[in-house]
Amino acid sequence: MPLSERRARILALIVDDFVGSAQPVGSQALVERHRLGLSSATVRNEMAALEDEGMITHPHTSAGRIPSHRGYRYYVSSLMPERALTPQEQFTILHQFHQASRDLEEWIGLAASVLANHMHNLALITQPRLIEVRLKQLQLVELLENRALLVAVTSDSGVHQRTIDFPVPVHQDQLTRLAARLNAEFGGKTVAEFPVRDTTEPLSQVEAAVIAALTDLLLKEQAAQVDAPVVEGVREMLRQPEFGQSDRILDTLDAVQERRLRDAIPTDALAQPGVAIVIGDENREGPYQDMSFVLARYGPAGGAGGIVGILGPTRMQYGDAVAHVRYVSDVLTELIREFYGEAD
Amino acid sequence: MPLSERRARILALIVDDFVGSAQPVGSQALVERHRLGLSSATVRNEMAALEDEGMITHPHTSAGRIPSHRGYRYYVSSLMPERALTPQEQFTILHQFHQASRDLEEWIGLAASVLANHMHNLALITQPRLIEVRLKQLQLVELLENRALLVAVTSDSGVHQRTIDFPVPVHQDQLTRLAARLNAEFGGKTVAEFPVRDTTEPLSQVEAAVIAALTDLLLKEQAAQVDAPVVEGVREMLRQPEFGQSDRILDTLDAVQERRLRDAIPTDALAQPGVAIVIGDENREGPYQDMSFVLARYGPAGGAGGIVGILGPTRMQYGDAVAHVRYVSDVLTELIREFYGEAD
DNA sequence: CCTTAGCACTCTACGTACCGGAGTGCTAAA
DNA sequence: TTTAGCACTCCGGTACGTAGAGTGCTAAGG
Numbered sequence: 001m002p003l004s005e006r007r008a009r010i011l012a013l014i015v016d017d018f019v020g021s022a023q024p025v026g027s028q029a030l031v032e033r034h035r036l037g038l039s040s041a042t043v044r045n046e047m048a049a050l051e052d053e054g055m056i057t058h059p060h061t062s063a064g065r066i067p068s069h070r071g072y073r074y075y076v077s078s079l080m081p082e083r084a085l086t087p088q089e090q091f092t093i094l095h096q097f098h099q100a101s102r103d104l105e106e107w108i109g110l111a112a113s114v115l116a117n118h119m120h121n122l123a124l125i126t127q128p129r130l131i132e133v134r135l136k137q138l139q140l141v142e143l144l145e146n147r148a149l150l151v152a153v154t155s156d157s158g159v160h161q162r163t164i165d166f167p168v169p170v171h172q173d174q175l176t177r178l179a180a181r182l183n184a185e186f187g188g189k190t191v192a193e194f195p196v197r198d199t200t201e202p203l204s205q206v207e208a209a210v211i212a213a214l215t216d217l218l219l220k221e222q223a224a225q226v227d228a229p230v231v232e233g234v235r236e237m238l239r240q241p242e243f244g245q246s247d248r249i250l251d252t253l254d255a256v257q258e259r260r261l262r263d264a265i266p267t268d269a270l271a272q273p274g275v276a277i278v279i280g281d282e283n284r285e286g287p288y289q290d291m292s293f294v295l296a297r298y299g300p301a302g303g304a305g306g307i308v309g310i311l312g313p314t315r316m317q318y319g320d321a322v323a324h325v326r327y328v329s330d331v332l333t334e335l336i337r338e339f340y341g342e343a344d
Numbered sequence: 345m346p347l348s349e350r351r352a353r354i355l356a357l358i359v360d361d362f363v364g365s366a367q368p369v370g371s372q373a374l375v376e377r378h379r380l381g382l383s384s385a386t387v388r389n390e391m392a393a394l395e396d397e398g399m400i401t402h403p404h405t406s407a408g409r410i411p412s413h414r415g416y417r418y419y420v421s422s423l424m425p426e427r428a429l430t431p432q433e434q435f436t437i438l439h440q441f442h443q444a445s446r447d448l449e450e451w452i453g454l455a456a457s458v459l460a461n462h463m464h465n466l467a468l469i470t471q472p473r474l475i476e477v478r479l480k481q482l483q484l485v486e487l488l489e490n491r492a493l494l495v496a497v498t499s500d501s502g503v504h505q506r507t508i509d510f511p512v513p514v515h516q517d518q519l520t521r522l523a524a525r526l527n528a529e530f531g532g533k534t535v536a537e538f539p540v541r542d543t544t545e546p547l548s549q550v551e552a553a554v555i556a557a558l559t560d561l562l563l564k565e566q567a568a569q570v571d572a573p574v575v576e577g578v579r580e581m582l583r584q585p586e587f588g589q590s591d592r593i594l595d596t597l598d599a600v601q602e603r604r605l606r607d608a609i610p611t612d613a614l615a616q617p618g619v620a621i622v623i624g625d626e627n628r629e630g631p632y633q634d635m636s637f638v639l640a641r642y643g644p645a646g647g648a649g650g651i652v653g654i655l656g657p658t659r660m661q662y663g664d665a666v667a668h669v670r671y672v673s674d675v676l677t678e679l680i681r682e683f684y685g686e687a688d
Numbered sequence: 689c690c691t692t693a694g695c696a697c698t699c700t701a702c703g704t705a706c707c708g709g710a711g712t713g714c715t716a717a718a
Numbered sequence: 719t720t721t722a723g724c725a726c727t728c729c730g731g732t733a734c735g736t737a738g739a740g741t742g743c744t745a746a747g748g
Binding site: 102103136137139141143144149151153157159161162163165172234235238239243244245246249250253254340 | 481485488505587590594597683
């Protein structure tokens, strides 16, 4: 049920003020700061109503109001002004990409830094990957007489490596020939498309070992839906007043380890296109229940892509966050398109 | 000038107690806890003397004593009991390595985790590298019509990649032939040994671009004396009481970023073989001046190697730290010897 | 019926005061 | 040289009082 216009306006002001100051906002302060044509008493009545509707709460009896998770949700869904970055802001960001070298990993790291610095919160970006992983080319390098390094380049330009132990000695010549043969046979294929060998015709032990390693490597690669994300700005985020106590910092520090974060990213919120916002207890996992994600997919439709987003306390500048995430996602999409070529 | 035996004994007890409890230790507590055949007054006299010699201090007038950096230095140099890990401890650690797969990077990460968990402090390990980087094999993979991925495997089994843009279109066939040719020509050589081309005979633009990229890549690789280390246990360390205030945590968090840490590792202390201890203000850089490093090199003599160590507050179990670092360093050395083969 | 002035009440943050405990430094005697 | 004794110091915790910000309610006014 929608709020009355005045009530909604007051909610928006409470959110704005609280996001800015991190202090509970009182009726009188609100009236003065925004020159409302109302008395503080009226605002108090509205606040009481907003509290009944679950949009705001008190930390304690005689404190000002702070938005509840529900209030934030209402705010971002109905009240928040849409805003795009100004040309000036866009330029500042683009400029940094032009400074960097043409390297995908570097771009990802840079994008994360940019986001983190602008939003004073944690930025996370997963490496771009294709849904379908195709083998592009493999290489075999002798390390010891019975061990080799398998290097596989996949269609998303990822380079993967693994050592293989053979039951028999091998030489580089042999490996090079084998690599050429396997490239011809498996190149350009997904694991699912790998030709099944006629089992009656026994493979050489070496060949079998390489194929096994290759298959396993690509399967593992494909299985990992999302890589552990690149994370920047942990410190920026922890500087926010909500992390004032050190035990809170330590717990959060734990929660934003790349590996834990990978599983915590609420990917289901990204079913629809556009920027998704996941607030507080909309997160399933405990440690993130008073934080919010602002997430978007990046990458050309059907091509290699990943997730870019911001994680911070629920008290967050959602409008700016959305604008920044959207813009950075667009920039990354464009860079990837360039990198992999239009044709892909 | 050496301390009298009794005075040294008292210093050792102060260090031990303080390391254990993080509380300043008073004369009476010391006497009671260790059943010294002395009165607290005598101990107080000795403490006053130790303070004159700069070995201990007070936080304030009526507090117990804590070791100064100088006191720790004396302790580790002259008083600390040498200790090796018990067979039981050794087994616990070795066991974890046997669980892991045969992958060098994984070993490094595992070793760091083990160290961090046992010592409740930060563990850091640099990737193993050779002083001399030799090209083992290179591979060229077409990405776009005028862009390729250069993958170079170096003699320390490192896999390095870089994209190359060509002024002209290329095909995979051409790249494969070129790669084979360059492998024959440059394989097994260091950058310094790369044959200089006769400049009068012009290279193809493609070949020139690849050689330039390869040279640059190996040079960069060689130039970085130490990689940014793998770091584990940040949270373990920050849990120590010396990091009780949140601003201290944030500052430290900053100081232990991989990149900053790389430059802060006091490598010069590792000139002599064995385990090096760098205490407090023996560190040049500010943020580490109330922390200590316990470091060792690992890797077979003349072979690929790196640095393994612990970073924590100066109040640290130095004896255990040394024993653990030494043992893990030995284990890593053994693993590397196995991995690269004895012959190397 | 909505708005608002007025007022009693509540809770926090902060500063002051106070006290017990642990520890020191000094002195004088053993 | 060691030690008992004692006065002194400082921290940490608790209690208390106060100022400030804010609330909720009531009753009067438009």
